[in-house]
Amino acid sequence: MPKLKSVEELRNLRAQVQKDLTARTETTTTITVGMGTCGISAGAREVMQAVLQELNAREIKAHVTTVGCIGMCSKEPLLDIQQGDEPRITYGNVTPKMVPRIIEEHVIHGRVVDDWVVGRIAMGQEE
Amino acid sequence: MAEQHRADVIVSCLHGRCPDLIPALQEEIERRGLTTEVEVVESGCRGLCAMGPVILLQPEGIFYTNVQPADVPELVEETLIKGRAVPRLTYKEPLTHKDVCYYEDIPFYNKQMRHVMHKCGMINPESIAEYIALDGYQALAKALTEMSPEEIIAEVKKSGLRGRGGAGFATGRKWESTRQAEGDVRYVVANGDEGDPGAFMNRSLMEGDPHAIIEGMVIGAYAIGAHEGFIYVRDEYPLAVRNLNMAIEQAREYGLLGEDILGTGFDFDIRIVRGAGAFVCGESSALMQSVEGKVGEPRPKHYHATERGLWDKPTALNNVETWANIPLIINNGADWFASVGTERSKGTKTFCLVGQIANTGLIEVPMGITLREIVYDIGGGIPGNGDFKAVQTGGPSGGCIPADQLDLPVDYDSLIEAGSMMGSGGMIVMDNHTCMVDIARYFLDFLKEESCGKCTPCREGIRRMLEILTRITQGEGEMADLDTLEALARTVQNASLCGLGKSAPNPVLSTLHYFRDEYVAHIEEKKCPAGVCKALIEYYIIAENCTGCGLCRRKCPQQAISGEKKEPHVIDLELCIKCGICHDVCKFDAVGVR
Numbered sequence: 001m002p003k004l005k006s007v008e009e010l011r012n013l014r015a016q017v018q019k020d021l022t023a024r025t026e027t028t029t030t031i032t033v034g035m036g037t038c039g040i041s042a043g044a045r046e047v048m049q050a051v052l053q054e055l056n057a058r059e060i061k062a063h064v065t066t067v068g069c070i071g072m073c074s075k076e077p078l079l080d081i082q083q084g085d086e087p088r089i090t091y092g093n094v095t096p097k098m099v100p101r102i103i104e105e106h107v108i109h110g111r112v113v114d115d116w117v118v119g120r121i122a123m124g125q126e127e
Numbered sequence: 128m129a130e131q132h133r134a135d136v137i138v139s140c141l142h143g144r145c146p147d148l149i150p151a152l153q154e155e156i157e158r159r160g161l162t163t164e165v166e167v168v169e170s171g172c173r174g175l176c177a178m179g180p181v182i183l184l185q186p187e188g189i190f191y192t193n194v195q196p197a198d199v200p201e202l203v204e205e206t207l208i209k210g211r212a213v214p215r216l217t218y219k220e221p222l223t224h225k226d227v228c229y230y231e232d233i234p235f236y237n238k239q240m241r242h243v244m245h246k247c248g249m250i251n252p253e254s255i256a257e258y259i260a261l262d263g264y265q266a267l268a269k270a271l272t273e274m275s276p277e278e279i280i281a282e283v284k285k286s287g288l289r290g291r292g293g294a295g296f297a298t299g300r301k302w303e304s305t306r307q308a309e310g311d312v313r314y315v316v317a318n319g320d321e322g323d324p325g326a327f328m329n330r331s332l333m334e335g336d337p338h339a340i341i342e343g344m345v346i347g348a349y350a351i352g353a354h355e356g357f358i359y360v361r362d363e364y365p366l367a368v369r370n371l372n373m374a375i376e377q378a379r380e381y382g383l384l385g386e387d388i389l390g391t392g393f394d395f396d397i398r399i400v401r402g403a404g405a406f407v408c409g410e411s412s413a414l415m416q417s418v419e420g421k422v423g424e425p426r427p428k429h430y431h432a433t434e435r436g437l438w439d440k441p442t443a444l445n446n447v448e449t450w451a452n453i454p455l456i457i458n459n460g461a462d463w464f465a466s467v468g469t470e471r472s473k474g475t476k477t478f479c480l481v482g483q484i485a486n487t488g489l490i491e492v493p494m495g496i497t498l499r500e501i502v503y504d505i506g507g508g509i510p511g512n513g514d515f516k517a518v519q520t521g522g523p524s525g526g527c528i529p530a531d532q533l534d535l536p537v538d539y540d541s542l543i544e545a546g547s548m549m550g551s552g553g554m555i556v557m558d559n560h561t562c563m564v565d566i567a568r569y570f571l572d573f574l575k576e577e578s579c580g581k582c583t584p585c586r587e588g589i590r591r592m593l594e595i596l597t598r599i600t601q602g603e604g605e606m607a608d609l610d611t612l613e614a615l616a617r618t619v620q621n622a623s624l625c626g627l628g629k630s631a632p633n634p635v636l637s638t639l640h641y642f643r644d645e646y647v648a649h650i651e652e653k654k655c656p657a658g659v660c661k662a663l664i665e666y667y668i669i670a671e672n673c674t675g676c677g678l679c680r681r682k683c684p685q686q687a688i689s690g691e692k693k694e695p696h697v698i699d700l701e702l703c704i705k706c707g708i709c710h711d712v713c714k715f716d717a718v719g720v721r
Contacts, residue, residue, distance in 0.1 A: 003382030005390040007268040017256040034248060036334045037366055068335015070248025074487040
């Protein structure tokens with residue numbers, strides 16, 4: 001990445017990365033694991049590994065990303081799934097054992113696993 | 128011509144899972160004499176395999192999921208004969224399922240106002256691109272190209288932003304004095320040395336949105352004329368250190384730190400200094416000593432850090448949360464910022480909600496929200512069978528606020544009036560199983576370890592207070608101790624140099640003020656009302672509740688419990704070490720504390 005030399009370049013970069021992000025969420029699934037210290041101590045790393053393993057085993061293309069603490073520490077580990085324009089769904093108290101069902105039902109069949117959902121975020125309103 | 132039917136029952140998704148469903152339907156329809164009116168049709172997959180078998184009833188279009196043969200009589204009776212849907216079986220649209228609501232409808236979130244934390248948990252902190260996509264570094268661009276340093280300072284002053292580390296000094300004024308101080312080298316410092324037990328909002332911010340802190344610091348450095356900055360993070364926060372380091376490197380790579388930022392000719396860079404975990408190093412002058420590589424001890428404040436701070440140069444030191452507020456103010460304007468909060472406390476504040484509370488977590492609320500709203504609406508109240516007793520704000524040097532003050536607005540001045548303080552934002556909720564004398568003792572024990580020892584009143588005073596409190600919790604206190612405690616507390620408060628000593632007596636003074644009766648109970652009746660202080664309690668079996676199951680007898684590490692099967696047991700108080708295991712394991716509430 002070359003250095004940004006002007007505000008103009010920063011604004012262009014913003015437009016570019018915004019486009020990239022939209023393209024990514026529209027075309028693939030984004031799986032987000034809360035990996036702040038609270039998440040990690042509750043077992044988020046194991047959950048993320050289970051997600052990666054499951055995606056590999058089933059040869060699913062999805063974007064896996066990590067974020068910091070969103071504040072609902074009592075429900076960590078948190079796992080979010082975002083597909084296209086659908087609301088971003090948050091699963092709480094996720095264990096590695098729950099991952100295959102979430103991937104199977106939500107990512108493959110597009111059906112939210114209601115039993116484990118703790119919340120959803122309408123996209124475009126997070127600001 | 129095909130036979131005409133009043134209704135079709137279209138069954139799909141059997142997958143051999145329920146071979147009895149169609150025969151059961153046909154049988155029931157025949158039994159009710161509907162064979163000529165209703166036809167059962169088997170159809171292909173409708174794509175809702177996990178909810179199968181599914182049934183579609185036409186022409187009404189009623190859609191049932193997870194239908195089992197046992198449901199058939201009800202289905203036929205209600206829908207085919209009476210024409211009503213069976214709600215139990217109808218399809219619940221997953222995305223509008225009533226049980227699960229949008230974040231903004233969850234009580235935990237809808238009373239919150241997430242400004243500083245709005246990117247935390249939403250963006251990948253390791254990716255500067257995601258930060259930029261959400262308008263990151265736009266405030267920096269605006270500040271560097273459209274605003275003069277004086278205009279930035281004026282904007283921050285107008286916003287009413289006060290230091291988020293807890294003391295609440297006006298940020299704009301601090302910057303102004305630093306800018307006006309004599310000297311050509313100036314520094315900015317971010318305090319990320321969060322040390323309060325139970326507090327983790329700074330950690331979450333540094334981990335979850337490190338670029339917000341960096342952006343705020345660059346803007347501040349431009350405003351006061353600094354070219355070098357430091358972020359002081361405790362080494363117990365390895366992930367925060369890692370994410371901050373990564374963010375700094377990325378910002379340098381993108382030309383947002385370093386020389387000639389965004390082509391404007393402004394130079395500024397940041398270094399991370401890791402603290403070794405001394406609580407006192409969260410105090411500004413001790414922190415700067417530590418950055419310089421000296422022993423972390425506070426110094427007298429006859430001159431301010433804004434004139435002579437780091438290496439005796441003018442220094443603007445702010446909490447990381449304060450820095451993260453700066454981009455918001457520059458982007459949205461001072462008026463936007465000042466529209467939230469109370470007259471003298473503007474904006475939002477993050478708090479860590481911990482202790483006896485249902486929704487443990489990190490919250491951000493507008494200043495002026497009441498403690499009641501935080502504890503009951505956001506926190507979800509007290510779990511289990513406890514009753515709210517007190518909330519402790521401001522960390523170990525804050526105070527305990529009792530139930531009758533729950534409607535107190537949370538802002539800098541109201542909390543100080545109530546004998547506590549804002550602090551950096553720890554909030555520990557306690558229920559009636561918490562002993563206030565023991566809590567005061569716990570915090571003093573923490574402060575005894577953390578006092579740097581430079582001032583005698585703090586070093587010795589805390590120890591003496593701790594000794595008295597320990598005596599009281601052991602049932603050896605006297606009424607005169609309470610006066611001694613108060614006198615000691617006032618001395619430590621008045622004669623200590625830094626904030627640690629000045630605020631150390633707060634836990635004692637506030638509990639003495641609001642919960643004096645508990646102290647008296649410990650001293651005069653030799654009782655601990657909350658059932659916590661081991662020397663003052665005894666466990667006993669409540670005979671009418673005891674089923675004689677023997678669980679406590681087996682679990683007791685001292686073999687102090689005896690009794691025949693199905694007969695009430697007894698505890699031998701001579702052997703009992705008051706570990707409380709019997710109380711915890713009993714399923715019948717048959718072990719009491721008195």
